[in-house]
Amino acid sequence: MIGRLNHVAIAVPDLQAAADQYRTALGANVGEPQDEPDHGVTVIFIELPNTKIELLYPLGDDSPINGFLEKNPAGGIHHMCFEVDDILAARDHLIETGARVLGSGEPKIGAHGKPVLFLHPKDFQGTLVELEQV
Numbered sequence: 001m002i003g004r005l006n007h008v009a010i011a012v013p014d015l016q017a018a019a020d021q022y023r024t025a026l027g028a029n030v031g032e033p034q035d036e037p038d039h040g041v042t043v044i045f046i047e048l049p050n051t052k053i054e055l056l057y058p059l060g061d062d063s064p065i066n067g068f069l070e071k072n073p074a075g076g077i078h079h080m081c082f083e084v085d086d087i088l089a090a091r092d093h094l095i096e097t098g099a100r101v102l103g104s105g106e107p108k109i110g111a112h113g114k115p116v117l118f119l120h121p122k123d124f125q126g127t128l129v130e131l132e133q134v
Ligand SMILES: C[C@@H](C(=O)O)C(=O)SCCNC(=O)CCNC(=O)[C@H](O)C(C)(C)COP(=O)(O)OP(=O)(O)OC[C@H]1O[C@@H](n2cnc3c(N)ncnc32)[C@H](O)[C@@H]1OP(=O)(O)O
Pocket: 009, 036, 039, 041, 043, 054, 056, 064, 065, 067, 068, 071, 077, 078, 079, 081, 102, 103, 109, 110, 111, 112, 116, 118, 120, 121, 122, 126, 127, 128, 130
Protein backbone atom coordinates (compact mmCIF):
# COMPACT_ATOMS: atom_id res chain seq x y z
CA MET A 1 0.00 0.00 0.00
CA ILE A 2 2.67 2.57 0.93
CA GLY A 3 4.83 3.92 -1.86
CA ARG A 4 7.78 6.33 -1.87
CA LEU A 5 9.25 7.93 1.23
CA ASN A 6 8.04 11.48 0.66
CA HIS A 7 9.96 13.06 3.54
CA VAL A 8 11.67 12.58 6.86
CA ALA A 9 10.79 15.39 9.29
CA ILE A 10 13.18 16.74 11.89
CA ALA A 11 11.95 19.01 14.68
CA VAL A 12 14.55 21.70 15.36
CA PRO A 13 15.01 24.35 18.07
CA ASP A 14 16.46 26.90 15.59
CA LEU A 15 15.05 26.72 12.06
CA GLN A 16 17.51 29.12 10.43
CA ALA A 17 20.54 27.48 12.04
CA ALA A 18 19.37 24.05 10.86
CA ALA A 19 18.71 25.34 7.33
CA ASP A 20 22.13 27.02 7.21
CA GLN A 21 23.85 23.82 8.32
CA TYR A 22 22.13 21.73 5.64
CA ARG A 23 23.04 24.39 3.04
CA THR A 24 26.64 25.07 3.98
CA ALA A 25 27.91 21.92 5.73
CA LEU A 26 25.92 19.33 3.77
CA GLY A 27 25.62 21.27 0.50
CA ALA A 28 21.89 20.61 0.22
CA ASN A 29 19.21 22.37 -1.82
CA VAL A 30 17.33 24.18 0.98
CA GLY A 31 13.96 25.90 0.40
CA GLU A 32 12.35 28.91 2.06
CA PRO A 33 10.43 28.85 5.39
CA GLN A 34 6.73 28.17 4.90
CA ASP A 35 4.14 28.78 7.64
CA GLU A 36 1.54 26.02 7.96
CA PRO A 37 -1.00 27.47 10.41
CA ASP A 38 -3.39 24.53 10.01
CA HIS A 39 -0.62 22.26 11.27
CA GLY A 40 0.97 24.54 13.90
CA VAL A 41 4.41 24.44 12.30
CA THR A 42 6.78 26.41 10.11
CA VAL A 43 8.56 24.12 7.66
CA ILE A 44 11.58 24.25 5.40
CA PHE A 45 11.91 21.55 2.77
CA ILE A 46 15.29 20.26 1.67
CA GLU A 47 15.26 18.53 -1.71
CA LEU A 48 17.38 15.41 -2.01
CA PRO A 49 17.63 13.31 -5.17
CA ASN A 50 15.49 10.51 -3.72
CA THR A 51 13.34 12.15 -1.01
CA LYS A 52 12.99 15.30 1.08
CA ILE A 53 13.87 16.45 4.59
CA GLU A 54 11.24 18.59 6.33
CA LEU A 55 12.65 20.84 9.04
CA LEU A 56 9.90 21.62 11.57
CA TYR A 57 9.60 24.50 13.99
CA PRO A 58 6.56 25.27 16.21
CA LEU A 59 4.05 27.87 15.03
CA GLY A 60 1.59 29.13 17.64
CA ASP A 61 1.08 28.22 21.29
CA ASP A 62 -0.58 24.84 20.76
CA SER A 63 1.81 23.42 18.17
CA PRO A 64 1.69 19.59 18.07
CA ILE A 65 5.50 19.54 18.19
CA ASN A 66 5.86 21.52 21.43
CA GLY A 67 5.86 18.41 23.63
CA PHE A 68 8.38 16.66 21.37
CA LEU A 69 10.81 19.61 21.52
CA GLU A 70 10.42 19.84 25.31
CA LYS A 71 11.47 16.19 25.53
CA ASN A 72 14.14 16.59 22.82
CA PRO A 73 15.46 20.15 23.25
CA ALA A 74 18.30 19.62 20.76
CA GLY A 75 15.77 18.42 18.15
CA GLY A 76 15.28 14.99 16.60
CA ILE A 77 13.57 12.90 13.94
CA HIS A 78 9.85 13.62 14.34
CA HIS A 79 8.06 11.64 11.62
CA MET A 80 8.31 9.82 8.31
CA CYS A 81 5.89 10.47 5.46
CA PHE A 82 4.90 7.70 3.07
CA GLU A 83 3.01 8.25 -0.16
CA VAL A 84 -0.28 6.48 -0.81
CA ASP A 85 -2.57 6.49 -3.85
CA ASP A 86 -5.86 6.57 -1.93
CA ILE A 87 -5.66 8.09 1.55
CA LEU A 88 -9.24 7.24 2.58
CA ALA A 89 -8.81 3.58 1.59
CA ALA A 90 -5.45 3.56 3.42
CA ARG A 91 -7.05 5.12 6.52
CA ASP A 92 -9.94 2.66 6.58
CA HIS A 93 -7.58 -0.28 6.15
CA LEU A 94 -5.32 0.99 8.95
CA ILE A 95 -8.27 1.46 11.32
CA GLU A 96 -9.29 -2.15 10.61
CA THR A 97 -5.78 -3.25 11.67
CA GLY A 98 -6.20 -1.37 14.97
CA ALA A 99 -4.00 1.66 14.20
CA ARG A 100 -5.06 5.01 15.63
CA VAL A 101 -5.51 7.88 13.20
CA LEU A 102 -4.72 11.19 14.91
CA GLY A 103 -6.92 14.28 14.99
CA SER A 104 -10.42 14.23 13.56
CA GLY A 105 -9.61 11.25 11.32
CA GLU A 106 -10.30 13.35 8.24
CA PRO A 107 -7.32 14.27 6.01
CA LYS A 108 -5.99 17.83 6.16
CA ILE A 109 -4.19 19.57 3.33
CA GLY A 110 -0.45 19.27 3.94
CA ALA A 111 2.53 21.38 2.97
CA HIS A 112 2.47 20.12 -0.64
CA GLY A 113 -1.21 20.95 -1.12
CA LYS A 114 -2.17 17.26 -0.89
CA PRO A 115 -4.26 15.39 1.73
CA VAL A 116 -2.34 14.07 4.74
CA LEU A 117 -3.08 12.01 7.87
CA PHE A 118 -1.01 11.02 10.89
CA LEU A 119 -0.87 7.66 12.73
CA HIS A 120 -0.10 7.31 16.43
CA PRO A 121 3.63 6.65 17.08
CA LYS A 122 2.81 4.05 19.75
CA ASP A 123 1.13 1.95 17.04
CA PHE A 124 4.21 2.03 14.76
CA GLN A 125 7.28 1.07 16.80
CA GLY A 126 7.56 4.52 18.36
CA THR A 127 7.59 6.33 15.01
CA LEU A 128 5.00 8.94 14.05
CA VAL A 129 3.84 8.12 10.50
CA GLU A 130 2.35 10.61 8.04
CA LEU A 131 0.52 9.47 4.92
CA GLU A 132 0.27 11.77 1.92
CA GLN A 133 -1.97 11.10 -1.05
CA VAL A 134 -0.03 11.79 -4.25
C1 LIG B 1 2.93 20.25 7.39
C2 LIG B 1 2.76 18.74 7.47
C3 LIG B 1 3.28 18.10 6.17
O1 LIG B 1 4.33 17.45 6.14
O2 LIG B 1 2.57 18.32 5.15
C4 LIG B 1 3.44 18.17 8.70
O3 LIG B 1 4.30 17.32 8.69
S1 LIG B 1 2.85 18.82 10.17
C5 LIG B 1 3.81 18.03 11.46
C6 LIG B 1 3.26 18.34 12.81
N1 LIG B 1 1.94 17.72 13.02
C7 LIG B 1 1.78 16.57 13.70
O4 LIG B 1 2.72 15.99 14.26
C8 LIG B 1 0.36 16.04 13.80
C9 LIG B 1 0.24 14.72 14.48
N2 LIG B 1 0.84 14.74 15.80
C10 LIG B 1 0.14 14.70 16.96
O5 LIG B 1 -1.09 14.63 16.93
C11 LIG B 1 0.91 14.77 18.23
O6 LIG B 1 2.18 15.36 17.97
C12 LIG B 1 1.10 13.40 18.91
C13 LIG B 1 1.86 12.42 18.02
C14 LIG B 1 -0.26 12.80 19.28
C15 LIG B 1 1.94 13.60 20.17
O7 LIG B 1 1.38 14.62 20.88
P1 LIG B 1 1.96 15.04 22.33
O8 LIG B 1 3.44 15.17 22.24
O9 LIG B 1 1.16 16.18 22.83
O10 LIG B 1 1.50 13.80 23.15
P2 LIG B 1 2.16 13.04 24.33
O11 LIG B 1 3.21 13.84 25.00
O12 LIG B 1 1.02 12.56 25.13
O13 LIG B 1 2.84 11.83 23.58
C16 LIG B 1 2.39 10.53 23.71
C17 LIG B 1 3.59 9.63 23.57
O14 LIG B 1 4.06 9.70 22.20
C18 LIG B 1 5.41 10.11 22.19
N3 LIG B 1 5.63 10.97 21.01
C19 LIG B 1 5.15 12.20 20.81
N4 LIG B 1 5.53 12.67 19.64
C20 LIG B 1 6.28 11.69 19.07
C21 LIG B 1 6.97 11.57 17.83
N5 LIG B 1 6.96 12.56 16.96
N6 LIG B 1 7.63 10.44 17.57
C22 LIG B 1 7.63 9.41 18.47
N7 LIG B 1 6.99 9.46 19.66
C23 LIG B 1 6.33 10.59 19.95
C24 LIG B 1 5.63 10.84 23.50
O15 LIG B 1 6.98 10.82 23.84
C25 LIG B 1 4.77 10.04 24.43
O16 LIG B 1 5.46 8.86 24.78
P3 LIG B 1 5.63 8.37 26.30
O17 LIG B 1 4.21 8.26 26.80
O18 LIG B 1 6.33 7.06 26.19
O19 LIG B 1 6.41 9.45 26.97
